[in-house]
Amino acid sequence: MESLKKLVDRKYVFHCTPRGGESGERDFEVVNTPGRALTTGYMPGWVPPSLKSIYEQWNGLRLFEPEPGSIDGFRLFELDTCAVNLRQLREIFENRRSWYREESSLDADQLDRWLDGLVPIAEVLASGDVYALDTVNRATDGECPVYFLDHEYYYGRDCDPDSMDVIAASVSAFLGDVLQDPLKHVAAHWTGNDPDRQWYPDSCTISG
Secondary structure, rough: OOHHHHHHHHHHEEEEEEHHHHHOOOEEEEEEEEEEOOOOOOOOOOOHHHHHHHHHHHHOEEEEEEEOOOOOOEEEHHHHHHHHHHHHHHHHOOOOOOHHHOOOOOOHHHHHHHOEEEEEEEEEEEEEEEEEEEEEOOOOOOOOOEEOHHHHHHHOOOOOOOOOOOEOOOHHHHHHHHHHHOOOHHHOOOOOOOOOEEEEEEEEEEEE
């Protein structure tokens, strides 16, 4: 956990070019804001060990924001928000199950169990894309693989284990990758809290 904290505490500077061929460039020293530690000892059974360790120190993370509270960046959900997003994701899947079943190699019961076990834990702000834990297919150490759930999966793409890639074997590995390679985990363009311009983050300098 200490190494993850060191990564969060580093200085991240995004070098951005303006959208639409406008002149000028801009550097944003982005802000990382950890949440407070959970004050309750209760932890839902779906939470894997590495995420439990994170929540015991930080109940959520907001990363790579131009300033605190921005609409841009990356967010690891607070524990309560995970429960809300889980209900919303199941409602979305409920309207698509018949399509998923037709395209899946799994039988209906297996697919339904897998879909119901996907728990959204993070999002790329301003994109509609989320990262979800597969709580059904756990490793022997209790860790859950992490999937990238593009917003297109809600509206027509196949959604089953065979059509999606595991991007990390655990939450700690996933967040380590996010903090080592931020541009993979933010929207391709953002406002930088400037409503009149949009920017393309095209490189990132990490120090500290």
